[in-house]
Amino acid sequence: MTPFELVEPHTLREAAGLLASAEVRPLAGGTAVMLMMKMGVLRPARLVSLRAVEKRYSEIAAAGGELRIGALATLSALERSPLVARAAPVIAQTLRMLANVRVRNVATVGGHLAHADPHMDLPPVLIALGARVSIIDPAGGRTLPLGELYTGYLETTLGRNELVAEVTVPAQGSRRAAYLKCTTRSADDWPALGVAVVLEADGALVRDARVVISAATDTPTRLAAAENALRGARVDEAVLRRAGDAAASEAAVIGDQHGSAAYKRELLRVCLARAVRAVLDEQ
Ligand SMILES: Cc1cc2nc3c(=O)[nH]c(=O)nc-3n(C[C@H](O)[C@H](O)[C@H](O)COP(=O)(O)OP(=O)(O)OC[C@H]3O[C@@H](n4cnc5c(N)ncnc54)[C@H](O)[C@@H]3O)c2cc1C
The missing domain is CATH 3.30.465.10 (Uridine Diphospho-n-acetylenolpyruvylglucosamine Reductase; domain 3)
Structure with missing residues (x-):
């Protein structure tokens, strides 16, 4: 690891003021920063620790x-x-x-x-x-x-x-949620796909739905077509299949060492259905 200076301001605003150059990085828990520095992908001249802020x-x-x-x-x-x-x-x-x-x-x-x-x-x-x-x-x-x-x-x-x-x-009111982390190796591995589902439902009737996926895409991505397939529907196998197909076609899925794009699209079909069922079963 290359040498660096460590500063520890006492307010968050002061910390923000110390970040003017690209050579300076904020340090919070350090679990990602330290790994990146040890690997040599990050070589800051100065770290601004946030540990002593308000x-x-x-x-x-x-x-x-x-x-x-x-x-x-x-x-x-x-x-x-x-x-x-x-x-x-x-x-x-x-x-x-x-x-x-x-x-x-x-x-x-x-x-x-x-x-x-x-x-x-x-x-x-x-x-x-x-x-x-x-x-x-x-x-x-x-x-x-x-x-x-x-x-x-x-x-x-x-x-x-x-x-x-x-x-x-925000307050969730009657909304219920589930998150499915789909790993393709050990259970504590990084996910090949993450699926978060938040539903407002009356029994099997979905009044409102939010679906967000991660890991299979470059950024966490909300899936509007899958949400539309669920919204207003009484959930059964056919509705879940339609929502899964909509999700798999709209998401810009990328392949990596956790699985090919085609495999992750199939995972998405399966995991979205499981996440919706998990929310509905919890009511
Ligand atoms: C062994 C291991 C296993 C892991 N497994 C998982 C896992 O299963 N799932 C998962 O989700 N994550 C996992 N992680 C990642 C972990 O969640 C992140 O490393 C951690 O949340 C980063 O938080 P931190 O406070 O340590 O950030 P830091 O390492 O301090 O900072 C991370 C980045 O954010 C910047 N930063 C820090 N604080 C701020 C701020 N307030 N404002 C703006 N920028 C800031 C830093 O400059 C740096 O770029 C794993 C990490 C390790 C080391």
Whole structure:
């Protein structure tokens, strides 16, 4: 690893102000940064640690069913939070399948979302739940739907001196959710496909649907045609087949070491149906 300087500002805005050059990178839990530095794909001259910023950015709060998650909250804190378990249990369920407890104890929500590896588990879930992300810069900030953060493989709309500050998950009301992580090797491997489904349903009748996939595509992707096939339908085998076919034709699936594009399209047909059934069975 090449030598680097480490600075530890006391506010998130100050941290954003220190990120002016391409040689400087923010450091949160460090689980991705350190791996990239050890592999030599990242050689920053300076790391700006976020560990000493205001405590409120590590907090998880709930009001009226809406969750506010600070960017420095660890994945373990999220997994164990009773507020999260009540407002959006699918988040805690997803985290139990994510990496291992050592990674979750240090990895942060902000680092997880900013890293933009399409194999990450939380982005499709949070996008399907309608999450918004707040971004801070030295002068102010902006808020956008989480799905709009991602532009490509490891690429986001974050400017050089912008940092993820907070994620907001709206109240889910009667909506229910499921996430299926489809691995093709060991169960704790990176997924070949992730499928998040959020439904508002009355028995088998789907009133509204959100479907977001990851891992098989360059960015977490919402599947509008699959959602349309489910919305207003009473779910049976034929509806699930139509939704699966719609998903497989609309998604820009890419092949990699986890499976060919054709194989992942077939996985998508099968896993989408299973995820929809998982939500409906839970009602
Ligand atoms: C062994 C192992 C197994 C894993 N398995 C899984 C898995 O099964 N599923 C899964 O989803 N993930 C998995 N991961 C990835 C893990 O989720 C990420 O490494 C982690 O979430 C990144 O968070 P971090 O806080 O450590 O980020 P860091 O490593 O500190 O940062 C990651 C990136 O985000 C930037 N950054 C950090 N914080 C911010 C911020 N607030 N604003 C803007 N940019 C920021 C950094 O500069 C860097 O580019 C695994 C990782 C490891 C090491």
